Amino acid sequence: MKLAQNLAPLGFGYMRLPEFEDEAGNKVIDLETVKAMTDEFMNAGFTYFDTAWTYHGGRSEVALREALVERYPRDSFTIATKMPAWAAHSTEEAHAMFDTSLERTGAGYFDYYLLHQLGGDSTVLFDEYGLWDFALAKREAGLIKHFGFSFHGTAEELQDILALHAQDVEFVQLQINYTDWENDIIQSRKCYEIVRSYDLPVIVMEPVKGGSLVKLPPAAEAILKEADPHQSLASWALRFPASLEGVMVVLSGMSTPEQLRENIQIMADGKPLDANELAAIDEVREVLSSIETVPCTHCGYCLKGCPQHIHIPIIMDSLDILAKFDDMYRAQENYNWNAPNEASTCIACGNCESRCPQHIDIICQLERAAELFE
Numbered sequence: 001m002k003l004a005q006n007l008a009p010l011g012f013g014y015m016r017l018p019e020f021e022d023e024a025g026n027k028v029i030d031l032e033t034v035k036a037m038t039d040e041f042m043n044a045g046f047t048y049f050d051t052a053w054t055y056h057g058g059r060s061e062v063a064l065r066e067a068l069v070e071r072y073p074r075d076s077f078t079i080a081t082k083m084p085a086w087a088a089h090s091t092e093e094a095h096a097m098f099d100t101s102l103e104r105t106g107a108g109y110f111d112y113y114l115l116h117q118l119g120g121d122s123t124v125l126f127d128e129y130g131l132w133d134f135a136l137a138k139r140e141a142g143l144i145k146h147f148g149f150s151f152h153g154t155a156e157e158l159q160d161i162l163a164l165h166a167q168d169v170e171f172v173q174l175q176i177n178y179t180d181w182e183n184d185i186i187q188s189r190k191c192y193e194i195v196r197s198y199d200l201p202v203i204v205m206e207p208v209k210g211g212s213l214v215k216l217p218p219a220a221e222a223i224l225k226e227a228d229p230h231q232s233l234a235s236w237a238l239r240f241p242a243s244l245e246g247v248m249v250v251l252s253g254m255s256t257p258e259q260l261r262e263n264i265q266i267m268a269d270g271k272p273l274d275a276n277e278l279a280a281i282d283e284v285r286e287v288l289s290s291i292e293t294v295p296c297t298h299c300g301y302c303l304k305g306c307p308q309h310i311h312i313p314i315i316m317d318s319l320d321i322l323a324k325f326d327d328m329y330r331a332q333e334n335y336n337w338n339a340p341n342e343a344s345t346c347i348a349c350g351n352c353e354s355r356c357p358q359h360i361d362i363i364c365q366l367e368r369a370a371e372l373f374e
Contacts, residue, residue, distance in 0.1 A: 001189075002245040003272050010238075010267040011048035011080075012041050012260075013205070013253035014060040029056060029063045037260050038067045042077065044264045048249045051105070052082040052116055053097050061104035069106045079107050080203075082116035082150060083135075085125035094129040098138065112203075113144040114173060118161060119153020120311075121340065136168060146170045150205065152338065155190035166198045171248065173203040176241040177213060178281045179288055179324075180206075184298040185317050192244065201248040204241040208252065210330035212321060213237040220287040227280035234259075235266045240281060243272035293320040294365055295358045302362060305351030312352060312362060314339045315369045322372070335373040344370040 018030040018037075038049075049068060051060045061081060068077060081101050088094035101110070113135060115126050126132065126149075138144045150173035151158055162172075172195045180186035195202050208214060214233040216224075224236050242250045250267070254260045273281070296316035303312065315335065322331040343366040352362045 001278070003243050004245045004247065005272070007239060007242040007267055007270055007272055008204070008244075008247040008250050009048065010041075010046050010242075010263055011050050011203070011249040011251040012038070012046065013251040014049060014051040014064055015055050015253035016255045017056060017060065017063060018255050019056075029059055031063060031066055033257065034063055035067045035071070037254065037257055038071075040257065040260055040264065042072065044268060046264070046267075047077045048080070048251075049077060050080045050251050052084070052114075053101055054082075054084050054087060054116070058100075058104065061101055065104060065106040074108060078111035079105060080112035080114060081105065081110055082114040083131060084116040085129050085131055086117065086122040088125075088129065091129045094125075094131060095134055098134075098143075102143070109143045109145065111145045112171070113138070113147055115149040118149050118151050119157055123153070123157065123161065132165060132168060148172055148200075148203070150174075150203075151191065155187045155194055158191050158194050162194065162198050162200075166200065169200065171201045171203055173205055173251075175206040176202070176204045176244070176247075177207050177209045177237060178240040179209060179213065179285060181240075182285065185313055196246050201246050202244070204244075204247055204250045207241045207250050208234060208237040209321075209325075210253075210327070210333055212325040212327045212330045215325050215327055216284070217287065217291065217324070217326075220284045223280055223283045223287065227277060232262065232266070234262055235270060236277075236281065238263060238266050239270050239273055239277075242267065242270075288324050291324050293323045294360060296320075296360060297358060299357060301355040301357065302352035305355050307349060307351070308341055308345045308347060310341045310343065310346060310366070311339050312366070315343050315366065316360075318373060319365065319369055328372075332373055335369070342370065342374055343367070344374050346370075 018033045019027045020030050022028050049064060051064050083097050085094050115131055135147050139147050148169045148171040174191050175186055176188045176192060180188045182189060192202060216233060238250060241247055252263050294316045296313055298313040318331045318335040321327060321334055346366045348363050356362060
């Protein structure tokens with residue numbers, strides 16, 4: 001694990017913006033609060049803003065225009081947005097997303113443009129819709145300054161993608177946090193090492209695991225407090241990926257001014273983790289791994305026999321997040337984003353259980369997940 005000399009800068013993720021309900025009961029982005037947060041972020045010297053075609057049902061890109069683009073000189077900040085092939089039904093629809101994002105953001109061009117959420121079954125769509133060549137043509141035309149992709153999949157899949165496209169992309173966005181560093185599903189360390197083997201920089205998402213890492217079990221929190229009582233749980237979480245060599249920015253989807261101020265202070269004043277701090281994080285991982293969860297090793301054998309194509313390991317991961325962190329929000333978010341077919345579609349055929357080396361009562365666990373998350 002190679003550490004950087006200085007912390008990577010903070011990026012403002014427009015993924016979990018503050019909202020309120022209007023008179024009709026609809027959720028509306030609290031634009032005035034977003035403007036104030038954007039001002040604090042810019043005044044602190046940070047300039048990287050991350051959004052996506054899908055965030056807040058498309059309203060995130062509009063909020064970015066109103067809070068940032070229309071209020072600051074275009075050369076004073078950088079914008080990243082993303083194209084989700086999996087949300088399109090045709091090549092034409094996928095290509096049109098680019099123009100929609102330009103219109104919503106009013107940015108004129110994108111400093112960073114990403115193919116959104118490669119990995120698993122969604123990867124093939126980016127090939128079918130010709131999106132690699134499409135993005136390269138937009139870069140050639142000056143509408144994209146830097147091109148890359150975000151990734152949610154296995155290290156093996158990532159290696160296959162980079163073997164084909166490393167010469168085309170300039171960065172890769174990965175989910176990296178200290179609890180997922182050795183996780184068998186997320187495979188943060190393995191993916192990070194593959195990207196760095198191509199000498200590509202990394203953009204980090206989910207450094208606080210959707211907020212879970214500021215809600216640690218008492219035994220885990222005590223380890224970090226003993227190691228340094230002056231550091232917040234958020235500091236430990238953010239500084240872990242920000243300390244890694246080759247990380248160009250660490251994104252945080254901040255929802256409140258208080259979160260933003262704390263994160264700014266951590267990343268502006270903090271230092272990379274040292275050996276003692278890394279040892280403390282190793283102890284925390286051991287505590288978290290000792291909590292009783294579904295004993296899924298994510299081997300994937302269950303997937304081969306499922307006629308409903310339910311991504312069972314992802315669903316087991318949501319159950320584990322709930323058990324380890326008591327964090328329903330993050331468990332639900334993981335379920336909604338990463339499980340393509342719902343647990344309730346299970347027909348109880350038993351194929352998965354007959355293939356499971358850990359002899360997990362998968363049907364029962366899927367029923368529990370359906371009750372919790374659907």
